[in-house]
Amino acid sequence: MEHSPLSLAQSLLRCPSVTPEEGGALAFIEGVLKQAGFEVHRPVFSEPGTPDVENLYARYGTAEPYLLFAGHTDVVPPGDAARWTYDPFGGEIHGGELYGRGAVDMKGGIACMMAAALEFIGANPDFEGSIGFLITGDEEGPAVNGTVKLLEWAKGRGERFDHCILGEPTNPNQLGDMIKIGRRGSLTGRILVEGKQGHVAYPHLADNPIPGLMRLLEGLLKEPLDRGTDHFDASNLEVTTIDVGNPAANVIPAEAKATFNIRFNDLWTPHSLEAEIERRLREAAGNTVRYALTMEPTNAVAFLTPPNEFVGFIANAIKAETGSQPKLSTTGGTSDARFIVKDCPVVEFGLVGQTMHQIDERVAVADLDRLATIYRKVLDAYFAG
Template sequence: MSPVLELTHDLIARRSVTPEDAGCLPLIADRLARLGFRIEHLRFGDVDNLWATHGTGGPVLAFLGHTDVVPSGPEEHWATPPFEPTEKGGMLYGRGAADMKGSVAAMVVALERFVAMDPGHAGTVGLLLTSDEEGVALHGVREVVEHFNKTGQRIDHCVVGEPSAKAQLGDLIRVGRRGSLSLTLTVHGIQGHVAYPEKAKNPIHAFAPALAALAAERWDEGNADFPPTSFQVSNINAGTGANNVIPGELIALVNWRFSTASSADGLRARAEAILEARGVDYAAEWHLSGLPFLAAPGGRLRGVVADVCRELCGIDPEQSTGGGTSDGRFIAPMGAEVIELGPVNATIHKVDECVSIADLERLPDLYEAICRRMLT
């Protein structure tokens, strides 16, 4: 069994459902410490984080990943137990195989190879891992970056191991991500009997015209790097369960995925103006989980990662800003160039999550090549 496959097996077998790490980080820290990496265990709240570095000075190239996974869902729905790594038909099955214990293992193996071959390399290479990416992400990389800002730790370039590929390793890299702005909207009404609507105020009826306007709004046109901003309602809840009661309150969960063509403050102001213009009595709780970021065309890391995919995977990668958010949103504001490169994402968060064994065994080669080109 190859080193990357063996380590991925070991990581999958650890039931590290967010925010639990289940011993993944100490395992990795011990391996890297033996090669002279400086190890910092950073625990914030109930979250474990690891920052392992080798070398001195700049540039600082960081690899970023997470050891936590989403819940498996009903285990009886899986063909094989989710926390028992299973090889079948050229695939490795298990929760976290693609998102992202396979990438974490590949990063570790790549760093071991790189440092063993070039212990006096230029600059600094680091590995930043957290057990709080799939959850609320308050005490993971977000808080690590706050710590770095206080201590003066810089990151110049960052490779995130999120599963980026569509059909085969190297066919797509993320060169940026949209921002995410969420709203918990409470619409106030007056509860009453459906037969006496004049004595009540139905929040569903009050919200309906505003919702139609919000859904029809063209928030922006996007730009050369990003698609237009999208607006989605993920949940609406109102009512007592009885068909003869007008509810007194409605709660809606809303999200904008926005590009650099819009700002969070601008979206908020426009949304509130739509609500107020339609006379909605509401309370709004806003949450900005990340701003959009982009690795500029011509950036050194962006060029290196694209070249590595062309040369080692035989494919010219699509350079995309699509998808959801990642912990890269916390690193980019440090002034770092952030690129995401990982395995195929077709089964992430699904029952029977899996990764191609062939892709997994090639992934350390890509990460090691990036190290060599950035730090030699």
């Protein structure tokens, strides 16, 4: 049976798989891949306080090398469906574009991966190597019962991957703009400065914590964390909230709080960055500011897949199809690539992300065909021997 990227994408978009609901998306993928000869598993993972999540792992072949396609079928809620021009779960085509929640993030990408893999296997059923799919239903949510546990489950079965392509929407403007070869880490901290509440007319009887908090924040921000690296921008600290919880203009507050987030490059680890934050705060506080620092646990660590032959396969396929030389980037937020990189080199390349998470999320039908062709060219080069 022929499976075009468009028909696969439409079938996936018609599955209402809002996190953590499976919505029929993984069942559809299972049916298609099994028909093509893949061995398919559907593990369900649990964690106290979080909903159970269905996942999918499939493999064709037993030999090496092993190229893994990764992604997620869960999507964010569509919001008010009445504000959509077309049904967010209708998979409708208008003006050469396919509309639906997940069209670019990232059911469209999964459809292109599937189409490319099925076409390649149809032409090369006895190729030397393996192709796999690692698909979670828990990427847009807490990401607890998804890729992390699915990787652990696969390794427990003895699975070992050589390389991975993650199909997140990486292109800012047009297909071929950008490959993600790494991601920055993310670290969040909270500062509490203690004072003493009192009347503003009697400041000697109180202790205003706000000036102390301002001193601490100035100490954090006055010097750059670094100047960046060959593949990463400079690490960036942003203060995201300052709160005193004080509705009265004539009351000095008892405490002041601030929250900050750092997107950091591969010059830092969470541990070394926390040590630097503590050093800056101690220096700014001196002996006068009483404060407490809380750093939140993080699983978002900076990583890099250095430009190599595998990255070259993808870049060459993109240029051959689009005529564009893609930029090798580490920008943007976090993705499940941060988990996969612990097991094998991972590169992200997918559709244009301009409408992801928006009302009327959509993808050009032509881009689906072109992305599937790019993935197919990568498969041809990867397994060429």
